[in-house]
Amino acid sequence: MKEIKTADAEVYIKRYELGKVFPEHFRPLIKVYQFKKGNVLFSAGEELEELYILVDGKIKIFTLTPEGKSLINRFKRPLELIGDVEYVKRNTVFNSVEAVTDGVMLAASFADLANLEQDHPPFTRFLLETLARKFYTEAHTTNLNMLYPVEVRLASYLLSISSFSEGTIFHQEMHTSNLMELAEWLGTSYRHLNRVLKKMASDNIIERANGSIAIKDLEKLSILAKGNIYE
Amino acid sequence: MKEIKTADAEVYIKRYELGKVFPEHFRPLIKVYQFKKGNVLFSAGEELEELYILVDGKIKIFTLTPEGKSLINRFKRPLELIGDVEYVKRNTVFNSVEAVTDGVMLAASFADLANLEQDHPPFTRFLLETLARKFYTEAHTTNLNMLYPVEVRLASYLLSISSFSEGTIFHQEMHTSNLMELAEWLGTSYRHLNRVLKKMASDNIIERANGSIAIKDLEKLSILAKGNIYE
């Protein structure tokens, strides 16, 4: 990650309404970093000295086993804090982080933040609210993953990125750009995702044409998802 | 849950060093509740008005699917906050909670706590630290559950409650009192736990005699656990 000294954090602070969280006098202590697609931003076990705020781009958070193989993960878009738990607990990095697209992070040192906390309660509150949201999302996703098979999760996912109106189905932006990434997002293997997609296609719920997925039967999809919504 | 008006929260505040979190002037606002084994303390979807602190006893946190069957959970012992995420996010209860043993909770109303936050930053900090710990534990457990089969998790669990010294293996208190509870703790079915136990017994790693589990080969167990530690 490269620090961009010429860049101004102000733009992002305004865009994400962080004005109250970081008071005027603190702004000069905020750095701006740029990263490129594919960069390994943080590795598990690493010592962290700064708190990062993802303000542009997409990143992937994952865990590697000591055996090196399997991984679990989530994809994150702005606004997202990286290193918040590490800041509070003074732990080493827990999950590895990789850039999926080019992007930008703001950063502030743990030491500066600790000072900020002394005379500016809104920052502590901000951390608290962020963590509560993260915890909730994490718990929700975990439950979904453990309670339902891939088929249900896939249906939920497809629903979450689609909206139906006037006989037409609109797709919002997908969190993933291809099937392999989708498999990772769902926490399964590419092979298995394919299997499930095939089943849904043969059930006339979706249609696959040159790599894209089109929803044919929103109602069946809803039934399959059992009312679950991803994220 | 029954409020015990005669009980004094002071004992617990001292025992768990909560003095700095709840200043003198706030203490009268803290209530003491008692619960009995088997009580359903909170149900998913319920509206919460108070934050609870488990100070005595054991509880079970779980999720029921709308279909009513499967569940996932953790067991919690003091000191544990219940309703912290709900307080911060003002959500309805996410997981259901049931008493595994008799026990005691402290409680304070969301309204009072919101006031406390205004002039007493240490409470916000306490919430933050608690949530960070919870998040970390949750993420750790989730990773373990998703990355490793039951066999590995069981080995980790057995290791976590055992210590080896001078040729003897000591068992610390088990988190669970019987195999069915252990299956729940591990997030698997009783049937499957049994299968895995049988395998470990036939591999001479453990020995089963009238319902109890004795570790025969700590080294093999460690290898099986692959260095993972539960909790």
Next chain:
DNA sequence: TGACTCTTAGGACATATGTCCTTTCCAAAA
């Protein structure tokens, strides 16, 4: 003592999902 219930134990079978491989397809590079 007998009826009951809970826990332990495990057989039989089904399903979800992973791993390994092969083939096809398409787009970008040469």
Next chain:
DNA sequence: TTTTGGAAAGGACATATGTCCTAAGAGTCA
């Protein structure tokens, strides 16, 4: 146009785990 590499698609097989069921042993209560 041909080559090449990644992505898509799926066959074959193995494994982890769930569901349903039966049965035996221990403790409890009438």
